[in-house]
Amino acid sequence: MKNIPNLRFSGFKYEWKEEKLGNIVDKFQYGMNSSSKKFDNINKYIRITDINENTNKYISSNPVSPSGLLEDKYLVKENDILFARTGASTGKTYIYNKEDGKLYFAGFLIRANVIKSYNSKFVFFQTLTEKYNRWVKVVSMRSGQPGINAEEYASYYVNIPSLKEQEKIASFFTLINKKIEKQSEKIELLKDYKKGMMKRIFSQKIRFKGYLSWxxxxxxxxxxxxxxxxxxxxxxxxxxxxxxxxxxxxxxxxxxxxxxxxxxxxxxxxxxxxxxxxxxxxxxxxxxxxxxxxxxxxxxxxxxxxxxxxxxxxxxxxxxxxxxxxxxxxxxxxxxxxxxxxxxxxxxxxxxxxPSIKEQEKIASFLSLIDKKIEKDEEKLELLNQYKKGLLQQMFV
Incomplete structure (x- = not known):
């Protein structure tokens, strides 16, 4: 069987080559073993728990800084992919985004710097496939908690097409990710709106007209x-x-x-x-x-x-x-x-x-409408995630 994906952009015909991850990465490095402290407004610290389970993005809502001596060798930079190496999240990945700022990575993460002759986003998207997930489950099995070390990550086989095809696929999935992110942001805004409205309604800062005092x-x-x-x-x-x-x-x-x-x-x-x-x-x-x-x-x-x-x-x-x-x-x-x-x-x-029964019903109806909107948007998000998941299966070998 030829080493080609089931679904492919037109104009590409050559087989993909199988390579060990260790051959397309400059080096693997373990993160810094430092505790966290209050964010100093400059230096951010990314730990396993700071990588979103669903989007694989850095969670920037409540940043912290690393304590102790800060060395540049622990700074995450362009073309870096971080791999979780222990615990229930073993195998979880993150690819550096310049918008995340000055970011140091913690000890339970392994940094892989992808060689410039390969597209790092293309490599990263391979870590979101079922093939990769199955490999993680098998390799991470330990007598204690799950874990994968740098040597084991280096042994993982990825399939590589030409650089142009890598770039085409990476750009395509980046666009899908942006749609997913926008949909996620829409849902979060709705949830924040609901939270704010509940606060104002139950504190009686806003009232529906025509009802008696509570x-x-x-x-x-x-x-x-x-x-x-x-x-x-x-x-x-x-x-x-x-x-x-x-x-x-x-x-x-x-x-x-x-x-x-x-x-x-x-x-x-x-x-x-x-x-x-x-x-x-x-x-x-x-x-x-x-x-x-x-x-x-x-x-x-x-x-x-x-x-x-x-x-x-x-x-x-x-x-x-x-x-x-x-x-x-x-x-x-x-x-x-x-x-x-x-x-x-x-x-x-x-x-x-x-409140009066009629006002209780009015408030419940209003908040229920927001819930229904959130539910519909969550269904759209789930469809987008399923669409992406299906394409990952079809467009990677």
Whole structure:
């Protein structure tokens, strides 16, 4: 079989040559073993965690600087590709962008400087293919945590066409990346807009016209605890969990109920407020949806239904505010971490606003429209990522 891709730009016909990564790289180098410090406004420090898992770009929102002596040999420069060498992110890559500024790389990263007779972006895009991912999974296997050293990265085989074809492919995928970045930025702007609007709405800095002043109440004024107790299942079932940081519900499949040491289980209904009493202080609270219907929870996940003076569609936004999280922390006495447990009585005493039903519905409808816009834009982003993924499979050998 000829060493050519399934999909190719016209005008190119020669086979691609197979080369070890070590033969097209000037040298491999390990990063500096320094701790980070507050950003000094000049020198940035890139660590494994500073490389975005989805875009492979440097995360510039909260930069730090390296401490200690700064040596130029640790500066990332043009044609440099960084490889993560240890941990769960082993194999993750980043290619230097001048817009990222003066950047030093950390010790858990390996720098490969691509020889100028090769296109570094073309080489970088090969690290985003399924072929590369499969290689990483095999080579990184260790008795402890995953890892790949410089010698192993040097042994990886890449397929190389003419320099002109490299440049053509690299330019094409760079354009796709720009579209993905713009779509990602659009989503982040929408999320920031939603966050800002929620802050102003719940602080009543902005109001819809024609509604009365909000009443002040407590959670016990709008909630009733409702427990749908069932017998412990003998057959496999799905149980419901609550993610921390206000990230909603998730489901776990229980294949063998006999291994679960729980005598009391309760069935979940749609539009219930459920809180994880162990991690309430981490904002583990949510309002259930249709997909959660019929799932089971233990006594550590008290379930509540809303009274007639409250709409779950309004309070699903309010419970995600920083102010509400603050109250959850205060209602969870105890030490640090897992020793903090939500006090149910204190929970129901948490102060809340109670607008009129019509205003609750108006606010919920407004915020829901923003959510729908975000969801549609996230679907577009996913399509772009799938399009890129498919082309990577077709245009590389």
């Amino acid at each position: 009443k002040e109440g407590k959670l016990k004024d709008i909630l009733n605890e409702k427990l749908y107790k069932i017998n412990k299942p003998l057959n496999p079932y799905w149980r419901l969990g609550i993610r921390s940081h206000g990230k909603g519900t998730f489901h776990e499949y229980v294949a063998d109920p006999s291994k679960i040491n729980m005598d009391k289980l309760y069935e979940v209904k749609t539009d219930m407020l459920i809180v994880n009493i162990t991690f309430a202080w981490e904002h583990a609270i949510a309002i259930t949806n249709v997909k959660d219907e019929g799932k089971l929870v233990s006594h550590r996940f008290p379930t509540y239904v809303f009274k007639n003076n409250a709409r779950d569609t309004f309070y699903k936004y309010y419970i995600l505010t920083p102010k509400f999280k603050y109250y959850l922390v205060n209602a969870s006495p105890g030490g640090a971490g897992r020793n903090r447990v939500l006090n149910k009585k204190q929970f129901l005493e948490i102060p809340i606003p109670i």
